[in-house]
Amino acid sequence: MTTVTAPAGPRPTPAPWRLWLSATVLGPLRQSPGRALVAVMAIALGVALGLAVHLINRVAADEVQLAARSLFGIADLSVQGSGQGLDESLYPTLARLPMVAVASPVVDVRARLPDRGRTLQLLGIDPFRVRELQAPLAPLGATAVRSTGMLAEDSVWLSPAAAEALDLAEGDELRVQVGLETQGLRVAGLLPAGAFRQQIGMLDIAEAQQRFARLGRVDRIDLRLVPGSELAAARGAIAAVLPAGARLLTPGEASDDALRLSRAYRTNLTALALVALFTGAFLVYSTQMLVVARRRREIAFLHAMGLTVREQLAAILLGGAIVGVTGAALGIVLGIVAARAGLAAFGADLGAGYFRGLAPSLAVPPLDCLVFFILGVLASIGGSVAPAREAASVSPAAALRSGNVGSEPISRRLGKIGSEPFSGAVLWAIAGLIVWLEIGPWPLFKQFRGGGVPWPGYLAIACLLIGAVRVAPALARAVLDRLPGGGPAWRQIATAQLRGTARSTAISLAAVLVSFSLMVAMAIMVQSFRDSLDTWLQRVLPADLYLRAGTPGTSAYLDAKTQQRLAGVSGIARIDFVSSTEVSLKHGAPRIVVLARPIDASDPTRSLPLRREARHPLPSGTVPVWVSEAALDLHGLDVDTVFDLPLGERSVRASVRGLWRDYERPGGAVVLARSTYVAATGDERATGAALWLEPGTSADTASAALRRVLPGGGVYEIARPQELRRRSLEVFDRTFAVTYLIEAIAVLIGLVGISAGISTQVLARRGEFGMLRHVGVLRREIARLLAFEGAVQGALGVIGGLALGSLVSLILIHVVNRQSFHWTMDLHVPWGALAGLTALLIGAAAATAAISGRLAMGADVVRAVREDW
């Protein structure tokens, strides 16, 4: 009998809550710091990406709205003309309306700067009127008549941002292109600092009209109403005197216009960034599930000691919250740094080219940061819910039995209601139903697509992914049961291990499944888009050479005389001149591009990549037009539709004869015969020309001949279609650079998750390796065993990911992209890239398993045979 010795004295104990926290939350986290770090980094990266994209988008939106506000000053309304502008006689008509207090006419020109390869927005203003709408410009009105004032000839006033970007100071010359001529404007001074954040220039309206061939025309008339006027009534009265094609907008609606085209791109980029957060949450889920699997006996013991189910749940959720708080906090810091870097590297439009001329500076609203912080914490807690429920379901009686290595029941009955496979199948059915409803002729969810965001499409993708996670264990079981059981001993052991731990295998493979499927989906979607764009470019660039004075809407053009000279150049078999302008089909509606070009109405497919053609003959009294897919989605212009097309100051009745694919004009486009356009508008100017060469004439010879008849140098561009195609694809790649970056980060999160999952499982099996070494299994055989297991897990995840990713890509192509950007694309699968990614992932899984095995088989592996944790 042992003598009970006297107590050694009091021993300080920690406070109960601290010990409880150590035993149930902090201890398990500290026990596997690598795993905890992986989960923290996954959340951090997801939060960082989401916040960075959001902050940049917000900067862009804020800047555009501020820029619009600064342009309109305190105007209540703005009358805006189509591409040809408004007759200036409308100005006194509007100014005399009883509810109008101030009317300020503006000429708005995108002036091409030939020696700088860019454009600059120039506003021709009446300094005496504009000062009544924009107080910062009051000094311009006061000094206008001076020799150095706004009314001085050849003078332009630049915003500080424009002066800095162009490296110009007072007294310098600004060269602008008008037609094919270059002209000089003297920089007379800078606009008041703080009044205009964007890069613009201002000059006298009469000077602008004369220089830019806008005599008798203005582009908009800003109106300030008499105080107390009722806005709706004023709009009605003003609209009644407007010509066809004119729009009446508030400044807010005008800035919305500028944002609308980019909204889909920005929002989809945000959605992509949030996918990274979802991947992070899923990583938390998979690591927590593996932790629970490993801690089954410990969890059972704690339950036996008196820890209730609710306390177990709370402990795991608290662990998830700690990971979430740490990761989210780190993510906020990284996100702000990434936003600054992204803004500097890609600009406010992240490379898409929507917001040229903005000079944004990053603002970091604390509330936005708090929202993303909370999202990160919720993502981590959300990823811990299923593991917490799994922990609560551990049967203590069974788990506590010595030698029990944990049973991993997986429902074998697919149809059992409430089982994982059943719920997964239900989610897939929901995804299928959503897609069927979205692409069918009954757009059920149209009202849910706020701001051009295809939420139903994203919901379908989420259902597919979550459904796959639910079905993964049963699928894994089905495949693993069919693995051949023979072969060398190490393979037999590996096969038995995979079958025996099917649930853990399924958790690891689910992580591979989700991240790889997103990788595959993005790769297929981007390749499909790129290849479709390339094919489209080949269709819309059939000529041998292209001549361009400038981009549509700028001050550069080919006048009638120049066109005659070009038509007479030897070696040119055929020349098609193209004009481009923008019109508004209805008051307040967004603008649509009108392309005027020669077109054979009897065989339009020779000129346009048609998707559908009209079924009925051309109605009498109408002109044939062909509209883009975006025009159908945004303006409801389907084939056989007849509508009023504003051209100049009047409208023509147009009949839609076909629908064509257009990747250049996201707001929609209408093509009509140039002869019709010139007859309706009297505008013979062209923005460019397509040239076919006579047999035997080389492109270089023809280019030289063209340059001989054209004035100046560098004010126009002659390019072969191959060059234009190459440049377009470069723009595409630049636009998608951020997408590629986000995808790469998601891939990285997935790869790290795979590695963490496999290494966790391997390191937990040190006792097993010790036993195998005891019975004579060689180290290299154990390495092969582990590599085989890793490869099988990786292969299962990759194959599943390929299938799932293909389905997700179809949703992206036919639902998300169509609804976001209003264009279709053909499916092209990057087989080579996918094969490479497949090999990379399977190799990474096998290598991770083998390396982890080496680490696990340390010198003291024999000690691991002890019956212990």
Place this chain on the structure above:
Amino acid sequence: MTVEIRNLSRRFGRDAERPVLQDITLQVASGEYVAIMGESGAGKSTLLNLIAGLDRPDSGTVLIDGVDLGTLDDDGRTLLRRRRMGFVFQAFHVLPYLSVARNVALPLALNGISGAAADFRLGELLAAVGLADRADSAPGELSGGEMQRVAIARALAHRPAVLLADEPTGNLDPRIASSVLTLLRDQVKHDGAAGILVTHSATAAATADRVYVLENGRLR
């Protein structure tokens, strides 16, 4: 009686020809130390799980300090274990990320015992099991016998009414096992708990006041 079992039966699977436990009746008073012997698979651990409330019987009752476990839900049984029971397992189940002292103090924390009372009890127990100088050691630094001592100290930290030991010496060599069994008995007697030892070892059973044999589902 601290532990009272009446007509307890348990069967696994609907098609089982005979139940694992049949009509078990047992009473253990505080301060008593009984052993239940039986071959592997006889149902010893099943009986222990039923006494601990970790499993539900098909019929019969288990009373702990007069409280019928069958009237309690899972939370109720869990809280009863927290306050009134201590466990010693063959596999030790010492939490690897807590020091020896913190492992032993865990039941005190779960029961909200802190301050001087907790400090004194911890010191008393560590001295009693001979680990006062290993208080800050990690479990990974301990031998099997030392870990089982930790488990015994932990099981008694909150002065439970019932101590349940399931093959506590199954992983220990005979010399260490003997000292652990002696320690277990002495501490049960010292604290006045009702101790139930489950074992297949006659040597281990010999340390108890009474020995029962579980055979063919019945206790004799």
